[in-house]
Amino acid sequence: MRLLECVPNISEGRDQDKITLLAEGVKKHRGVRLLDFSSDKDHHRSVFTFIGEPEAIKDAVFSLAMQAIDLIDMREHQGGHPRLGAVDVVPFIPIQGVEMEEAIQIAHAFGKALGKRGIPIFFYEEASTQPERKDLPSIRRGEYEGLEEKLKDPEWKPDEGPHHFNPRSGATVVGARFPLVAYNVNLETKDLALAREIAKKVRFKDGGFPHVRAMGVDLKEKGIVQVSMNLTNYRATNIPEVYEFIRGEALKKGVEIEGSEIVGLIPMGVLEGIAQNYLKYPQFSIRQVIEQRILEFE
């Protein structure tokens, strides 16, 4: 079984009937598992997380987008979260047996199909066509309210769809990215400066590990500090590399690791990397896991 994840962010977080309708629509697709969906009334926004074979996911997210465009009128939308359109952001995330190249192709095909329905489309992250469109915040700058003006700028010609404003639906940002691993390492010290110093050394921006974002955080209640990280491509930099690096850096100052934690869900591939690293076992594969074999039955 090949697994592609899709996490569309939809600009409807208040009308429970509409949200349920959207969720039920996703579930109806054979082979698609809706792992989670959550809504925020203040943000007026819902996030759907579903997973399955790439073809099934492509169908499910297109139906969802069509339904959302039908239900949502951006002229009436107000919420605390930055957004450009009714179907605001659609990332495709390869989880297992799917290469990034394929996820990008699917993002492009989805964007093209949605563009044909009159929605301006911008591709971001791995699916981006220009460096300045790689980051979501820069595409979304100005939000829905500034979109009509933004689209007049030739530099903001959409990647797909019409080069004019769609007042009802806004625009959609479509992309492909690796699954994000949110990983924190706690240090047995109150020394926030140390956590910040290590965060700086570990993060890519300041010369550290590829695809690592990091910051030092004060966990006041626990009386310790934390190096809080996002690993945005665990195949390039996985948990053991940052854990061992932080351990070494902390030890130089006589500080021990108090513990570590993963926030949210991870692909099994993260565990594969942990076993490979710590057991001197580079050939280890999740295909040796009974539960994985069960999934392959599907």
Next chain:
Amino acid sequence: MRLLECVPNISEGRDQDKITLLAEGVKKHRGVRLLDFSSDKDHHRSVFTFIGEPEAIKDAVFSLAMQAIDLIDMREHQGGHPRLGAVDVVPFIPIQGVEMEEAIQIAHAFGKALGKRGIPIFFYEEASTQPERKDLPSIRRGEYEGLEEKLKDPEWKPDEGPHHFNPRSGATVVGARFPLVAYNVNLETKDLALAREIAKKVRFKDGGFPHVRAMGVDLKEKGIVQVSMNLTNYRATNIPEVYEFIRGEALKKGVEIEGSEIVGLIPMGVLEGIAQNYLKYPQFSIRQVIEQRILEFE
């Protein structure tokens, strides 16, 4: 999804039509996945590995046993592998979400049902009712050919079924056990005595870790030696404990670990233990794994 595994050993390894019939019979059960089946002509024996919800597994293995008893006449059976009956050994193995207590109950219920069909039943391993029936070899001693005599001994009154010989079907050994983790650690040395010495220290029999069997092996082709282990209850002693112990013992003699390997399939719970140990993360759970969430949809 709760997962119970069953690995019946059936005394038919030559007639491909019969073996296929048995395998197809297992597959027909809804929710049962036949992960593997293999036959050995010399042993005249087949091993079926299937997994699923406990209730489904109970039904599937009972059908399989009935069919095997119908197809096999032990009076005509000859093979290299020790055996007592047509349905020779039936272990139930809790993989996920199933406690050992429940696996034992299922083993007992299955044994009772099969006993009612005229087959003497002995319970072994965790399902055993007496210490001298814990080990399979002691129950199987004398094999099918000695069974008529063995059953005359009051000490060998079966746990279920008739206390007399069934010439056509022999007897069946039914049990519950944890999944076996076959794990080897290779040492960067030709010193077989060192591997043997470490194996002795690590194995339970000689005062080492609970539920660990171990021996030293000469890997002549590779020019190194190996500590070859079976972890018979990975929840009590998991891979990191033996790996780190062996690493420490080898280092005392200035020897490094060359690498390690898992033979066959493991439950995801083994990886859970590896992450918990190496990342100082005792709360880590496989419920944080995306693929696990997909399984829970079933």
